[in-house]
Amino acid sequence: MTEIAVDDDGLRERPPTTTLAADDRLRPYHWAVMVLGVLGYATIAADAAIFPTSYPLVQQSLGFSDSAVGYIYAGGFFTCGVIAMFLIGPLTDRFGRKPLFVAAIAICSAFTILTGFAWNTTSFGILRSIATIGYVSWGLATVLIAESVPAKHRGWMTGTVPVGWAIGFGSSAFFSEHIAASMGWRAVFWIVGILPLAFGIAVSFVIKETPHFQDLQHARRTGSSRFHIDVAKTEKSVLSQLWAADMRRRTIGVTLFFLFIVPQYAIMSYFGLSFLQGKDISFLEANRAITWANWLGIVTILAASFVTRGKGAHYTLTAVGVLGSVCALFMVYLATPSTIVPWFIVYVLITIGLWGGSSNFLQEAFPTRIRGTGGAWGSGMLWTSYGTLALIVAPLLTVYSWNVLVIVFGAVLPLIALVGLWMVPRPKALNSNLEDLVH
Template sequence: MSATTITNSQLEVVKERLTAYHVWVMVLGVLGYASVAADSALLPTAFPLLSKDLGLDLSILGYIYAAGFISCGIIGMTVAGRATDKWGRKPVMVSALSMTAVFTMLSSLAWNVESFTVARTIATVGYVTWATAGVLIAESVPSQHRGWMIGCIPAGWGLGFGLSALFSGEVATSIGWRPTFLLIGALPLVLALLVAFTIKETPRFLAIKRMNSSELAALRQAKPSIKILFSSGLRRRTIGVSLFFFFAVWMNQLTSYYSIPYLATRGIDFVTANNAIAIGSWIGVIATVITGLFTVMRGSHWTLITLSIISGLSAIGLLVSETDTLIPIFIICMVLALALWGAAPNLTQEAFPTWVRGTGSAFASGCGWAGYGISSLLIQPMVSAFSWSTIWIIVAIPITLILVASIFITPRPQGRNADLPDF
């Protein structure tokens, strides 16, 4: 029996009608990412409380962000992706969620800035959940539903970030940041247990693992690695997707992680700023789902190009906003920044074939986390040397042009909602 025949027979589950199990896989993927987002939001939304207790300031905050995000990016690009293709999508996702949970809860015991930074850095490495959840869903659900179901993953970011912002603004001020970190940190652990005991490994991954060495050789199978991603057949895809992920996070960085210090310079108080973040995040949940549906109808390329341009225009609108329009336009910027990610996961799943999909997706998301880290190192010095307006101009014009160019670089799939390329 040929390798192709084996693959087709083992992948019938993906071609069947939508079932409750498919929906459950999507729900756990979304909620797993939501728990990570809630964890990620703890630091920026509870910053005033941490500043008072541990002596954090804005410059130190940038280094903590950078340490965590760059570490996550490096691990995602070099370790997590290869582990996903070697050992499976499910165990890597469980491990990533557990890492975030354990070290976030440990960070609640921090006694100084140094101990807090170490715990937060290791907790942030677990954010590779983002890429793994995308692969898990993409390879488990019917092709005709893949677009909107993967598009729901970033909705978890808005859901989790909004929950954490509300919790930090309304509850943490009463119970303190340490109990808040302990409670929010437990969420990823709950999701890790649910994934471990209720989700099966994807049929595409199992199909490849069951092939013998001669079948893999016949398909020109190679060991998944960063080097392979830059081979002649994959180079253009890797460059396009990686550029997009690296620069697309800048708008998210400004509207999520630096929103409170930015809004403070515009005269907005802490509680009002946190409420704006919560509102923007929860509207962003709806926006990302809608984006996923647009991806099904129009494809990820067209959707991402359109949203990138509109997002750049909204950044210009924020620059010229007055006091009474600042919060509404800020919320629009945040919603658009989140909506962009309703289509981005489909870009990575469609760009890479199955045998290297985990490696490619993790490399792309690693570039995204590295983008968060590099921007964390640059934003505060740029604010000090220039102004917040300068940063928003950079996001509005040159970065928007880079995003559009990177989408054009990435090859389109042969048809919308087509089966994912296996080999």
Template sequence: MSNSAGETETADVAWYSGISRYQWLVLVIACAGWIFDVYEGQIFNITRSDMLLEILDGDEAAVKRYGDYFLGIFLAGGTFGGLLFGSLADRFGRRPTMVATILMYSLFSGLTFFAQELWHVAALRFLVAMGVGGEWAVAASLVSEVFPTRARAQASAIFHGSSVLGTWLAAIAGIVVGSEWRYAYLIGVLPALLILWVRASVKETDTWKTSKAAEKDVQPGSFRDLLFNAQWARRALLGMALAAVGLGTFWSVTVAGQNLAELRLEADGVSADLIDAKSKFAYGIVQTTGGGLGLIAFGMLCQKFGRKPTFIGYHVLALAIVPIVCFVPQSYTQLLLLLPIFGFLTLGIHAGYAVYFPELFPTRLRATGTSFCFNGGRLAAVPILLYSGDLKGSGDVSLPWAVTGLSLLFLLGIVIVCFLPETKGRELPE
């Protein structure tokens, strides 16, 4: 299935009207892969203290430092894998590339169970991230090509919004396994079963097959074509910068919700055992629920108001909510009331990448360009993450002030969006 030529948006027709069983199936499969993608990233964020305390023999200062360093390694691995597999998806097809990425991240997640040294963790996080980065770009391109123009934004937002289930799964796994962190990584082997479903159910899109047959002088998935064609290069570089803002603020600001909960609970005199469970619940369940609503809402809002106004609105409101969450709550309960709004605005932006990036590039470069934007943004966000780790670990600046300062990056996101094109109601470029 693919977008029909000349299709226009119809205000009187529900976006889901007329969507075929196969189109829903593709969305479900894409969501399943992305859920476990997110699980692989979040399970480290949730279990890293227990993991690194064991490997570093209880050195708490080193745990904080290496925790953010390993997140940087994860972002770098996602960049490399995303660029590699995005290009392969444009050259050889969406289905075989999706199979390869799922196999990669599930296999190396399971092997983390056996990690004993820091270099084991570093290598495995890099390899897991390669699969994670590649799978997102392929799935985002697949969903955008399978759904019609009038439903593309909502379907893509649902796809990215399913990440909430991955975070919930990671939070629940982290709470259940407690300090026995190794078992949480065995769960990451389960998506290998998706491979059978993908191979049996997913077909190459008509859009990709038509483009493949028509290409004679240009190599699909070519980074030369992407970066030396002025039109596509401009979109790719601006898209990468936009994603860098979102990913940088995610790892330095959004995930700090758990740390802010810990700080609040410590100030309230709660015992250490309860602090661990309650902070994981605050971030992994309460805040993430708000984030999921923000992701789904992004698709509806950008279909109504346009991609650029929705991006700008989210960035402005995210900038406003961060200092409120950092300084206003005087109890854990008050913080719990604010965290869903915090998650809605700071995490909800990310649905825009799944909606918007595939709309910026022609079919021969769709997965490559989408991956360059999102996963190139991962690499560009690494310095932000490293700076964030040093800032939070230095002791010179309190956590609330550090998080508030890092949230100023949302201003940069607003500026970047102003230089990108509006794609609302337009067919995918061919």
């Protein structure tokens, strides 16, 4: 009889059987799922970057204060975070990965277009907050891919989803540089808002519900499971399962990791325009730097996703966090007015690697019965971190310099994040089948 290894918190790994060998082959459908997941998230990322890359024009048009910028950011991020954690995640584990992914994209598209018709600060803030619900699509896209593709390729294929972020964020900065300056900010919101709708329609026709979720539904109905789901535990609330004794350590680790690692990247992505303008870089030059940093970041994300396949998410994310911290210190102490833009680009190139490893990390952290909820929880912590940063950056800048903020958010907080990262047990073997993580 084959011995079954059990780790500290009760997750067991079964040795792969020979019947799984054929499943390692990539088929056209697997590529389609990955491409649509990446492009769908790219449209969401383009939406996410509209305001950070065009807010001076929006601010001038609608007449809101600098402090209102932070509140608008925070309102959207907290709305997304709370809804992701307490609504979208549980619904994903009850009704399926695909319908929630399509719904998130549709909501983002509709309310981004409507934001282009905002007439004052209040209407703009409300419409933007609702549109950000679509940002949960990062977690949903990675679940769709992780549960649809062969285990051998899961690490790098889920790691490609954030390539969509780099494509979308860079494209939005490009639009702000070339379209907003000539046609106005409203045109950018209308153009970018249409994109998620197109991909949402494509997803609804091409992507099927994942085999793992279908098995979860079958297990609830019949009590039997192809992927060895613990049926008894599926009867409990998915949120209560997340904090049960066997999952608590993992949930706390995921929470700490995303809360404290995100500021390392966000301080120069969402606040890159403010940072560069504070260094006397013009609006157009700053957006050009943001565009190139994110587009070049595609290489970093892909590299991180392939390293994840070979070394595992834990080691990949540790390397990104440490290198990002070192680069933050170099940017503060070595950059000059003439070299600040190149240093900014290098910093973004390193820290954007977070997204190449975090997707697989999040999918391996939780079993199938709560993978949707766990993924949404991590996504919610991500956006909560963004929201908190949005609230505190402006007030902190009245007391401290940008250099202090870069040291704290770019070099110090990531060390706490790494503690959370290593609280989550690593899989016994790299690229294990998701069904081999059984509870």
